[in-house]
Amino acid sequence: xxxxxxxxxxxxxxxxxxxxxxxxxxxxxxxxxxxxxxxxxxxxxxxxxxxxxxxxxxxxxxxxxxxxxxxxxxxxxxxxxxxxxxxxxxxxxxxxxxxxxxxxxxxxxxxxxxxxxxxxxxxxxxxxxxxxxxxxxxxxxxxxxxxxxxxxxxxxxxxxxxxxxxxxxxxxxxxxxxxxxxxxxxxxxxxxxxxxxxxxxxxxxxxxxxxxxxxxxxxxxxxxxxxxxxxxxxxxxxxxxxxxxxxxxxxxxxxxxxxxxxxxxxxxxxxxxxxxxxxxxxxxxxxxxxxxxxxxxxxxxxxxxxxxxxxxxxxxxxxxxxxxxxxxxxxxxxxxxxxxxxxxxxxxxxxxxxxxxxxxxxxxxxxxxxxxxxxxxxxxxxxxxxxxxxxxxxxxxxxxxxxxxxxxxxxxxxxx
Amino acid sequence: xxxxxxxxxxxxxxxxxxxxxxxxxxxxxxxxxxxxxxxxxxxxxxxxxxxxxxxxxxxxxxxxxxxxxxxxxxxxxxxxxxxxxxxxxxxxxxxxxxxxxxxxxxxxxxxxxxxxxxxxxxxxxxxxxxxxxxxxxxxxxxxxxxxxxxxxxxxxxxxxxxxxxxxxxxxxxxxxxxxxxxxxxxxxxxxxxxxxxxxxxxxxxxxxxxxxxxxxxxxxxxxxxxxxxxxxxxxxxxxxxxxxxxxxxxxxxxxxxxxxxxxxxxxxxxxxxxxxxxxxxxxxxxxxxxxxxxxxxxxxxxxxxxxxxxxxxxxxxxxxxxxxxxxxxxxxxxxxxxxxxxxxxxxxxxxxxxxxxxxxxxxxxxxxxxxxxxxxxxxxxxxxxxxxxxxxxxxxxxxxxxxxxxxxxxxxxxxxx
Numbered sequence: 061x062x063x064x065x066x067x068x069x070x071x072x073x074x075x076x077x078x079x080x081x082x083x084x085x086x087x088x089x090x091x092x093x094x095x096x097x098x099x100x101x102x103x104x105x106x107x108x109x110x111x112x113x114x115x116x117x118x119x120x121x122x123x124x125x126x127x128x129x130x131x132x133x134x135x136x137x138x139x140x141x142x143x144x145x146x147x148x149x150x151x152x153x154x155x156x157x158x159x160x161x162x163x164x165x166x167x168x169x170x171x172x173x174x175x176x177x178x179x180x181x182x183x184x185x186x187x188x189x190x191x192x193x194x195x196x197x198x199x200x201x202x203x204x205x206x207x208x209x210x211x212x213x214x215x216x217x218x219x220x221x222x223x224x225x226x227x228x229x230x231x232x233x234x235x236x237x238x239x240x241x242x243x244x245x246x247x248x249x250x251x252x253x254x255x256x257x258x259x260x261x262x263x264x265x266x267x268x269x270x271x272x273x274x275x276x277x278x279x280x281x282x283x284x285x286x287x288x289x290x291x292x293x294x295x296x297x298x299x300x301x302x303x304x305x306x307x308x309x310x311x312x313x314x315x316x317x318x319x320x321x322x323x324x325x326x327x328x329x330x331x332x333x334x335x336x337x338x339x340x341x342x343x344x345x346x347x348x349x350x351x352x353x354x355x356x357x358x359x360x361x362x363x364x365x366x367x368x369x370x371x372x373x374x375x376x377x378x379x380x381x382x383x384x385x386x387x388x389x390x391x392x393x394x395x396x397x398x399x400x401x402x403x404x405x406x407x408x409x410x411x412x413x414x415x416x417x418x419x420x421x422x423x424x425x426x427x428x429x430x431x432x433x434x435x436x437x438x439x440x441x442x443x444x445x446x447x448x449x450x451x452x453x454x455x456x457x458x459x460x461x462x463x464x465x466x467x468x469x470x471x472x473x474x475x476x
Numbered sequence: 477x478x479x480x481x482x483x484x485x486x487x488x489x490x491x492x493x494x495x496x497x498x499x500x501x502x503x504x505x506x507x508x509x510x511x512x513x514x515x516x517x518x519x520x521x522x523x524x525x526x527x528x529x530x531x532x533x534x535x536x537x538x539x540x541x542x543x544x545x546x547x548x549x550x551x552x553x554x555x556x557x558x559x560x561x562x563x564x565x566x567x568x569x570x571x572x573x574x575x576x577x578x579x580x581x582x583x584x585x586x587x588x589x590x591x592x593x594x595x596x597x598x599x600x601x602x603x604x605x606x607x608x609x610x611x612x613x614x615x616x617x618x619x620x621x622x623x624x625x626x627x628x629x630x631x632x633x634x635x636x637x638x639x640x641x642x643x644x645x646x647x648x649x650x651x652x653x654x655x656x657x658x659x660x661x662x663x664x665x666x667x668x669x670x671x672x673x674x675x676x677x678x679x680x681x682x683x684x685x686x687x688x689x690x691x692x693x694x695x696x697x698x699x700x701x702x703x704x705x706x707x708x709x710x711x712x713x714x715x716x717x718x719x720x721x722x723x724x725x726x727x728x729x730x731x732x733x734x735x736x737x738x739x740x741x742x743x744x745x746x747x748x749x750x751x752x753x754x755x756x757x758x759x760x761x762x763x764x765x766x767x768x769x770x771x772x773x774x775x776x777x778x779x780x781x782x783x784x785x786x787x788x789x790x791x792x793x794x795x796x797x798x799x800x801x802x803x804x805x806x807x808x809x810x811x812x813x814x815x816x817x818x819x820x821x822x823x824x825x826x827x828x829x830x831x832x833x834x835x836x837x838x839x840x841x842x843x844x845x846x847x848x849x850x851x852x853x854x855x856x857x858x859x860x861x862x863x864x865x866x867x868x869x870x871x872x873x874x875x876x877x878x879x880x881x882x883x884x885x886x887x888x889x890x891x892x893x
Binding site: 107132162170178182195196198203204208209212215216220222223224225226232236239243244245259260263264266267318320321322323324325326327334346455456457458459 | 602640881
């Protein structure tokens with residue numbers, strides 16, 4: 061088998077409930093800031109919960125210059141494009157050289173897409189017998205529109221793809237983007253995920269009784285469900301040799317990923333954790349690593365009673381006795397669960413942890429659960445020299461994705 | 477077999493199973509008989525009242541009995557789009573001669589493309605929320621509003637637990653899914669992957685298309701899907717699910733299965749366009765074809781047949797014809813081109829059904845005719861009126877989407893073993 065090209069991360073960008081850019085995100089993660097609070101984006105009357113991880117004071121023009129039209133861009137489109145601009149600038153690739161744009165692609169893990177904007181359309185359709193409903197509002201309703209906007213705004217000619225596997229989409233998008241470069245379909249890929257806060261999606265989780273009425277507290281004995289959030293999280297991926305040749309800053313490397321399916325139930329995870337176990341094992345295999353190599357696990361950790369116990373069981377199964385000495389944290393208590401963006405957002409968390417040498421904490425933790433007995437880093441952020449970080453994303457439909465990130469220095473040498 | 481051949485066969489991806497639920501029949505036999513005979517599925521819409529809309533025709537699946545394919549236990553949880561997917565996936569697995577068991581289930585997966593998902597369920601969900609409030613939203617509906625539901629339901633129904641992903645990128649969803657599946661088998665992520673596309677007709681979706689002025693007739697003329705025709709006047713809405721089962725040549729040989737064809741390579745690309753709009757020219761299409769040919773290690777001279785994306789739309793068909801005229805200018809005889817959307821309408825994730833059809837073509841040595849093509853818009857070698865006998869060593873499957881996204885697959889006959 062031929063040796064695979066190494067694919068590194070040279071740019072990062074995010075907007076989420078605790079930060080509007082990467083430097084602020086590092087500070088918030090180290091300080092353990094909680095971004096979950098009362099929503100003001102829509103009416104929450106009649107819901108079991110009024111909280112969420114909303115991005116406050118988002119003014120698109122603070123991020124996107126007047127060079128770009130915002131017409132018919134959904135909140136998801138604007139958030140993802142803003143994060144893209146930050147990531148490209150961070151990578152030293154903005155404005156994008158024409159030659160690179162020819163072979164540059166976009167891969168996005170999507171979720172609600174333009175569903176937020178579509179709500180008013182549906183309302184018109186129902187209220188006035190549809191006579192005044194403006195169907196043009198549907199032009200950005202589908203989550204693929206975000207990737208189209210990014211590519212079109214930046215004049216890209218490379219591949220475009222949008223993943224829609226609910227909460228694992230962002231993670232799969234990162235793995236797929238790596239493959240696109242390894243397969244020679246693209247020389248650079250803008251990869252990540254976006255999830256806007258939207259009432260229709262909120263209503264869905266409300267109906268499933270998955271929401272914590274207050275603020276989520278992962279791995280806690282009294283955890284009562286998840287908190288929904290919104291975010292855009294974008295990475296710039298390039299082959300290592302290209303990054304080195306242009307002297308780019310290297311944040312980290314995608315070592316491998318795995319995708320599996322529970323084949324168990326549409327909304328409940330398999331309590332035997334088979335899908336999660338196989339997903340972590342597949343990612344380790346793809347990375348050429350063993351369970352000995354992992355220094356920190358950024359957990360899916362949604363704070364639903366079933367997920368956290370299941371994930372803990374899976375980690376013990378994969379890592380054996382070592383599970384007890386690997387720090388595991390869920391950053392969803394800070395950012396909330398950002399669904400389609402979560403895998404990419406937590407990918408960024410993993411890379412920042414490697415780069416800045418710290419483990420972000422599981423906040424809001426109060427009472428230990430006998431079923432969750434690992435080291436969840438509940439006392440606050442911890443300094444640590446990390447080499448390999450594993451990030452889990454599990455989704456409705458039984459979709460599981462695990463991505464593994466590695467540290468490498470400015471010469472591309474893996475810190476082993 | 478030497479070491480080199482063994483490596484080649486591990487990386488050579490073949491199609492060994494076909495499963496179809498389409499307006500031209502269920503299963504490859506009925507579909508094959510009708511598509512090669514030049515049957516057209518376009519007729520007045522029956523499953524909902526379309527009288528208030530500006531168009532009235534569609535290509536609908538009419539004779540689908542979910543109970544023939546899906547267990548009673550799971551059927552009630554599935555909506556229409558999931559039922560079509562599970563049925564087509566079951567047919568593809570059976571056709572490939574694979575029985576899911578505890579030994580192989582973790583190495584079997586699904587990578588599905590859907591452009592719009594369950595538009596019927598999403599509207600129903602939004603309606604309850606907006607009319608009756610959040611408390612009355614039915615939780616049973618929730619999982620089916622998400623686009624990965626068909627793949628999730630299918631894995632539960634058929635019991636496989638390997639790689640499972642759903643891609644949604646408008647009209648190239650299925651082609652992207654298939655390209656990804658090829659790369660996943662090569663990466664060693666699975667032994668068998670079911671891949672393809674699904675989209676369904678619903679009243680809401682049909683109305684949306686008429687409001688976007690996408691459907692035939694755009695003029696006062698007859699409502700018909702006329703790909704590549706000088707007088708084309710819009711597309712006709714369709715639906716369908718086409719799933720192929722792929723594996724490595726090495727695996728097929730070991731199991732003693734005769735593949736339909738090899739997937740030799742793929743190319744992906746894009747060009748700037750407005751959302752739901754078309755790019756200005758065919759530059760992106762040409763570049764993507766060139767990527768696909770390079771990926772497969774062949775040149776334009778080698779292409780003998782094309783299954784086109786053309787659907788009767790004014791701009792799409794023009795751009796696509798323009799690209800072929802230029803890319804194959806040097807290819808003296810030129811490839812035979814067929815556009816199946818004349819018979820099947822546009823179902824957006826049509827790449828699944830069309831890849832099944834092209835695999836059948838490779839095995840049969842014939843390309844099916846293009847329905848609705850009377851006066852070609854360009855001097856290209858279109859397959860018209862009746863099937864064209866042709867030995868297919870290399871064929872292109874075109875995926876072209878509004879928004880400016882392209883995927884081309886290269887399919888061809890298996891090399892003589």
